[in-house]
Amino acid sequence: MSPTREPGPSRRRFLGGAAAATAGLAVGGAAGFGIREATAAPVAQAATADLGAASVDRAAAVVPFYGSTQAGITTAQQERLMFASLDVTTTDVQELARMLGRWAAMAARFTAGRPVSDSPVRDEQPPFDTGEAEDLGPHSLTITVGFGPSLFDDRFGLADRMPPELTPFGTIPGDAVMKPGLSDGDLCIQACADDPQVVFHAIRNMVRAARGTAVLRWSQLGFGRASATGAGQVTPRNLFGFKDGTNNIHADDVTAVQEQVFVPAAADAGPTAWMAGGSYLVARKIRMEIESWDTDPLTDQERIFGRTKSSGAPLTGGEEFTPIDFAAQADGKPVIDVASHVRLAAPETNGGARLLRRGYNYTDGQDPDTGKLAAGLFFIAFQRDPQTQFKAIQTRLGRSDALNEYIAHIGGGLWACPPGVSGAGDWFGKGLLGDLV
Numbered sequence: 001m002s003p004t005r006e007p008g009p010s011r012r013r014f015l016g017g018a019a020a021a022t023a024g025l026a027v028g029g030a031a032g033f034g035i036r037e038a039t040a041a042p043v044a045q046a047a048t049a050d051l052g053a054a055s056v057d058r059a060a061a062v063v064p065f066y067g068s069t070q071a072g073i074t075t076a077q078q079e080r081l082m083f084a085s086l087d088v089t090t091t092d093v094q095e096l097a098r099m100l101g102r103w104a105a106m107a108a109r110f111t112a113g114r115p116v117s118d119s120p121v122r123d124e125q126p127p128f129d130t131g132e133a134e135d136l137g138p139h140s141l142t143i144t145v146g147f148g149p150s151l152f153d154d155r156f157g158l159a160d161r162m163p164p165e166l167t168p169f170g171t172i173p174g175d176a177v178m179k180p181g182l183s184d185g186d187l188c189i190q191a192c193a194d195d196p197q198v199v200f201h202a203i204r205n206m207v208r209a210a211r212g213t214a215v216l217r218w219s220q221l222g223f224g225r226a227s228a229t230g231a232g233q234v235t236p237r238n239l240f241g242f243k244d245g246t247n248n249i250h251a252d253d254v255t256a257v258q259e260q261v262f263v264p265a266a267a268d269a270g271p272t273a274w275m276a277g278g279s280y281l282v283a284r285k286i287r288m289e290i291e292s293w294d295t296d297p298l299t300d301q302e303r304i305f306g307r308t309k310s311s312g313a314p315l316t317g318g319e320e321f322t323p324i325d326f327a328a329q330a331d332g333k334p335v336i337d338v339a340s341h342v343r344l345a346a347p348e349t350n351g352g353a354r355l356l357r358r359g360y361n362y363t364d365g366q367d368p369d370t371g372k373l374a375a376g377l378f379f380i381a382f383q384r385d386p387q388t389q390f391k392a393i394q395t396r397l398g399r400s401d402a403l404n405e406y407i408a409h410i411g412g413g414l415w416a417c418p419p420g421v422s423g424a425g426d427w428f429g430k431g432l433l434g435d436l437v
């Protein structure tokens with residue numbers, strides 16, 4: 001059965017109170033109420049009538065959901081994140097596919113500023129939509145879905161469809177204190193937007209629609225972008241106060257995006273051909289020892305990164321975007337320290353490997369055991385091959401980075417984000433599961 005066809009009784013039971021809403025989604029998807037037909041503007045304009053023009057524009061801004069690649073990768077990075085990792089609880093591949101179909105239909109609606117369903121709610125039913133984003137507008141919401149290595153175990157017979165790029169890293173340098181409860185998961189959802197309640201609403205309702213098929217394993221809120229993904233974006237600062245994202249892959253660098261971010265179609269890809277147009281997401285929850293950092297002298301902070309704190313310029317001179325001169329010497333020593341973060345992370349020292357970084361600053365409040373701020377960087381990077389990109393770079397950083405004294409990787413994971421949803425009737429991972437349902 002097609003995941004976007006109207007559900008039978010078992011799905012209604014499994015969805016409980018939201019059954020009619022998601023039934024409406026499935027039928028509506030086939031009938032074409034996706035973003036191409038929908039216009040978010042009336043919703044957002046009505047919702048933000050009391051705000052200034054700039055706010056209205058920002059609230060009403062729509063990032064198209066349908067496309068050959070998923071949104072939320074090269075999309076100009078939004079200000080807010082909610083990231084969720086889920087474990088699949090069913091062994092029925094049809095149920096899994098139906099859920100991914102519901103997620104696609106919901107994502108099409110949410111990114112257009114629409115609720116779960118337009119159907120009227122009967123008084124004796126729970127509302128189809130939880131409601132907290134009703135007056136907000138889409139705020140450039142993107143929803144990006146990925147599949148973890150554990151989805152390819154023996155539950156669904158997918159082992160031969162797992163790309164070698166998705167092989168778990170094992171314990172690499174810097175991973176000694178990773179917490180299982182903050183790591184991995186069969187599925188991930190990255191929701192990004194310029195409003196915190198919009199991203200929360202998207203994840204909350206998608207987790208709700210997964211009930212009976214998948215459960216939340218762990219999640220993370222990010223309060224401010226810690227990267228720039230477009231040439232026009234101002235480079236933001238991380239919680240150590242440094243500009244972060246200067247040498248990132250920017251969306252308008254077409255060659256880098258093609259060569260480093262998206263999986264190309266390959267004639268010999270065989271059972272892993274479903275990943276053509278996809279990208280691999282690596283997430284790392286990196287705790288930053290803010291209180292210790294704040295006692296470190298400025299010159300040492302700048303030595304650690306290899307860049308000037310105020311302007312972001314390399315210590316070898318120029319302005320923020322001046323190329324770093326790794327060969328420069330002063331007093332017989334390299335100007336860019338051999339243990340500096342930029343030297344060890346640079347493509348020049350990693351066989352040309354680069355990452356499209358899309359991380360967020362986070363805080364979980366205060367650590368009750370230490371009294372210190374529980375804060376850091378929720379690092380997210382997209383790439384074509386995480387084995388030769390993230391794993392290779394992190395192996396060098398984990399061994400020698402001067403920054404390691406002030407950070408600890410405490411969670412994260414690796415997911416394969418399939419290509420984009422092409423239109424109504426398509427769904428996340430149809431190329432992976434479509435012939436099994």
Ligand SMILES: C=CC1=C(C)c2cc3[nH]c(cc4nc(cc5[nH]c(cc1n2)c(C)c5CCC(=O)O)C(CCC(=O)O)=C4C)c(C)c3C=C
Nearest residue numbers: 238242243244245246247286342345346347377393394407
């Ligand atoms: C394995 C990949 C990386 C991890 C983990 C990582 C953690 C991390 N980074 C910063 C701050 C900065 N990183 C910067 C550059 C940079 N970092 C990585 C990779 C990882 N960082 C790369 C590939 C690069 C680009 C290197 C280059 O090509 O020059 C910078 C400099 C500014 C910039 O280019 O973005 C900063 C600052 C923190 C705080 C952190 C963990 C908490």
Ligand SMILES: [Fe+2]
Nearest residue numbers: 244341342345
């Ligand atoms: Fe970095």
